[in-house]
Amino acid sequence: MPQQNWQPGKRVAIAGGGPAAVSTALAFIQRGYHVRIFERQAECRPIGGAVLLNIPVLAILRHYGMEMENVGSFTTTSFQNKKGLERAELPFNEEIERHMGIKGWQYGVLRSSVFQKMLDLLPPGVISNDHEVICYSEVPEQDCVEVRFRNGGSVTADILIGADGIRSNVSRQAFGDPKLFHAGVRVWLAWCDHIPGIPENYGVISHDRQYQASYFPMLHEGKPGFEWWIVESSWEGKPVPIDPQAYLANILKDWTQPLPRLLEATNFDTQVYRWEIINRTSMKKWSTGRIMCIGDAIQPVSPYAAYGLGMAIEDGYFLAKSLDGVNLRDSSAVNAGFEVFEKQRVEYVNHNMEFARFSGHVFHSLPWPVAKLRDWIFDYTPLLGNLLRKDYLKKAEEQTMNMKELHVI
Numbered sequence: 001m002p003q004q005n006w007q008p009g010k011r012v013a014i015a016g017g018g019p020a021a022v023s024t025a026l027a028f029i030q031r032g033y034h035v036r037i038f039e040r041q042a043e044c045r046p047i048g049g050a051v052l053l054n055i056p057v058l059a060i061l062r063h064y065g066m067e068m069e070n071v072g073s074f075t076t077t078s079f080q081n082k083k084g085l086e087r088a089e090l091p092f093n094e095e096i097e098r099h100m101g102i103k104g105w106q107y108g109v110l111r112s113s114v115f116q117k118m119l120d121l122l123p124p125g126v127i128s129n130d131h132e133v134i135c136y137s138e139v140p141e142q143d144c145v146e147v148r149f150r151n152g153g154s155v156t157a158d159i160l161i162g163a164d165g166i167r168s169n170v171s172r173q174a175f176g177d178p179k180l181f182h183a184g185v186r187v188w189l190a191w192c193d194h195i196p197g198i199p200e201n202y203g204v205i206s207h208d209r210q211y212q213a214s215y216f217p218m219l220h221e222g223k224p225g226f227e228w229w230i231v232e233s234s235w236e237g238k239p240v241p242i243d244p245q246a247y248l249a250n251i252l253k254d255w256t257q258p259l260p261r262l263l264e265a266t267n268f269d270t271q272v273y274r275w276e277i278i279n280r281t282s283m284k285k286w287s288t289g290r291i292m293c294i295g296d297a298i299q300p301v302s303p304y305a306a307y308g309l310g311m312a313i314e315d316g317y318f319l320a321k322s323l324d325g326v327n328l329r330d331s332s333a334v335n336a337g338f339e340v341f342e343k344q345r346v347e348y349v350n351h352n353m354e355f356a357r358f359s360g361h362v363f364h365s366l367p368w369p370v371a372k373l374r375d376w377i378f379d380y381t382p383l384l385g386n387l388l389r390k391d392y393l394k395k396a397e398e399q400t401m402n403m404k405e406l407h408v409i
């Protein structure tokens with residue numbers, strides 16, 4: 001990279017080349033900083049399958065310059081039991097729709113297409129592939145940080161952002177062993193092409209006593225399709241079924257349509273991913289000195305919140321905003337910016353992370369008689385809807401209303 005694009009006071013080095021990293025890069029570049037992403041793989045690749053993204057995340061991507069047309073498909077979310085009885089519906093917030101100029105709340109998107117669109121927004125020369133960050137050392141007398149790579153190289157930067165995923169080397173060096181643990185759930189994540197006759201803009205999250213089975217419409221490069229997934233309880237070393245298609249078909253055999261039809265329309269060689277969900281305990285501090293960790297490197301979220309990718313993208317945006325205009329050699333200004341960021345993010349993100357873990361536990365780890373009572377309560381009382389509004393939607397909506405610079409009115 002030419003010298004003029006790597007000036008002391010403006011140098012942001014990012015470990016990892018996933019969504020958190022690319023969002024951080026776009027946000028800092030927009031604010032006039034010089035950014036380099038160091039990704040250990042030969043190319044930046046998204047982890048597979050589909051995801052849900054919500055309005056604030058889409059508004060951030062729009063702010064980076066992403067075209068919103070065909071990015072995804074807005075969805076009404078209905079929580080049901082296996083037989084199709086509705087337990088709760090996530091309401092749309094008209095005020096948010098108006099202020100953000102985006103309809104709905106959650107959008108089904110294919111990761112690979114959204115991530116590619118993010119990569120396309122980066123100017124050339126920002127990403128260095130085959131650069132695995134192995135460690136760093138702060139050099140206080142020169143107000144900088146030295147980042148070292150497995151390939152023997154190194155780079156000097158003003159700040160280092162650890163966006164290197166759940167097994168982050170940066171986070172491990174900064175905060176010690178994360179003591180990762182199995183979150184108790186396994187997710188089968190699948191997608192298929194459009195099937196006529198299934199209502200559009202309508203997604204269902206449904207549970208029986210043991211499993212969650214859900215589907216959402218999505219758009220992939222403007223083409224409609226469906227993402228669907230099954231969550232089951234799991235543990236370290238749980239055997240993997242030899243024939244996933246037969247195994248999942250058996251789970252869905254008496255589930256309300258269209259889930260069994262979606263399974264039939266899915267190519268099990270290329271459109272199904274299996275994940276064991278790994279977690280760490282929440283951290284109260286994400287920074288030390290000139291180092292900040294974001295995304296899964298510090299706050300991996302169980303998919304029960306459907307918000308990990310979204311929060312990783314938000315982290316990058318809020319971090320650059322907190323350091324706007326700061327001379328990055330100035331340690332006290334950097335630390336003050338980091339503090340502003342942490343005040344804005346840590347409690348909010350940890351709340352979502354813990355809510356996701358709690359939900360996974362409630363739906364997949366309760367013993368039989370308690371699970372039966374849970375299902376009765378969710379079927380016949382408004383408790384689930386109240387929990388979702390209070391613990392999932394309320395804070396996210398408040399945050400969205402405060403992102404005034406992204407409002408269209």
Ligand SMILES: Cc1cc2nc3c(=O)[nH]c(=O)nc-3n(C[C@H](O)[C@H](O)[C@H](O)COP(=O)(O)OP(=O)(O)OC[C@H]3O[C@@H](n4cnc5c(N)ncnc54)[C@H](O)[C@@H]3O)c2cc1C
Pocket residue numbers: 015016017018019020021038039040041044045047050051052053131132133134163164165166167168169170187189275294295296297300301302303305306307308309310311312
């Ligand atoms: C089954 C499942 C379903 C999910 N569903 C949703 C959903 O619906 N909505 C949602 O918002 N989120 C969802 N998530 C969460 C989301 O996928 C993650 O939170 C998101 O990918 C985190 O992004 P990241 O950039 O922090 O980390 P990652 O995506 O893990 O990227 C880290 C990058 O760093 C690189 N790297 C690692 N170590 C190094 C190193 N030492 N040096 C250099 N590079 C390194 C890796 O190769 C990778 O490219 C889901 C997750 C799972 C498992």
